[in-house]
Amino acid sequence: MSKEIQQKKTRIKATLKYLVVLVLILLVTIFQDYLHSRYNDYSFYASESFLFNTFWILILPVALILNRVFSKVLALAKIPVLLVKRLLFVLLASIFHMLLFAGLVHLVSALFYEHTFTFLRNLRYTVSEDLYKYLLIYSVIALVLIRKKKPIKEEKSNSKYIDQLIVGSSRIKTAIKTSDIFYIAAEAPYIAIHSLDRKHLHTATLKSVLDQLDPEKFVRIHKSTIVNLTKVISYKSRLNGDYDIQLSNQQVLRLSRNYVDNFKHRFSALQSS
Structure with a gap:
């Protein structure tokens, strides 16, 4: 099973779980309204109970919208104090939710109910009845969504590799x-280190030097040769499994068949970077 299909199934399962929880919450709150009406001896209307309990349906959309706003709006994303950022999230989410809820109830009631619940009435109702719910719920959500971002450590690519070789005798050292x-x-x-204008002899092994060089730029092409890929212009098959490598200084080197695959991979990667 591919990773994309697994991720899709995970999203579907998460969505189904959320819907199940949401339905259960709506049923419980509607039942609570029913019990409250029986206890206080007034008429119970299931449709109105459902309409006013759409409060719960809006929580996830509002949380996701505000979380996106806080990640995209530079002024909000750069708030340095985490507590201030969370408090602002709770405040804005609560206000947005109350306005959205009041508007939604007004619109739905105007379209499908005999009696229209006005926007201001809905707003007063939700502030007086549900404000503590907003603050509590969005405080919990803020703790989950609004977290302190760990400073991103800049990865110094290839920092463990040397950018110069020190060669020479005990008296005279040359940095290449x-x-x-x-x-x-x-x-x-x-080993002979070939630069553009001269050759430097160095007392080391090819393997020990290769281990110090950036593998994205230096690759072995023969048991006795390492090449700098940035100096390679082209390579051409000898039709026997080996290749000839053309360098920018017109030097031609032999690429052994045993190192062809690795060379081609590294060379292609360097050209596409």
Whole structure:
């Protein structure tokens, strides 16, 4: 099963769970209204009870809308104090919910009910009856949605790799920028580091040097050769499994068949980056 299908099923399950919980809440609140009407001896109207309990239906949409606003509006997203940000979320969500609820009840009652519940009446009702619910519910939601963002640590790509090689004798040391290296070849008992204008001998092994170089730029093309991919212009098959690699300094190197796949992968990745 693909990851996309699994994510889709997860979303469907979450939606179904939310709908089940919402239906249960609506049934409980309508039943509560019924009991309240029996206790206080007044008529019970299921349609009106359902209409005024649409309060619960609006919670998730309002929370998601406000959460998106807080993530997209720069002034809100950059509020430094978490408590202030949460309090503002609770306040704005509650106000938005009350206005939306009052407007929705007015519209639905005007369209489908004999008696229209006016906007201002609905607003007064929801403030007097449900304000504490808004504050409590959106406070809990704010704790879940509005969190302190962990500072994003800038990943220094390839920071563990060197940007220069130090070569030479104990008396004279020369620093060679890795970006200036064209290729490195084994010349027992040394390795030869080839730059544009000269060759430097260094007492190390190809493997030890390769481990220090950025693998996105330096790759082994032969048991005795490492090439800088940024210096490669093209490569051409020898029709026997091996290839010839053309460098920007007109140097031609042999690419062994044992290293072809890795070279092609790294070279393509570098060209597309």
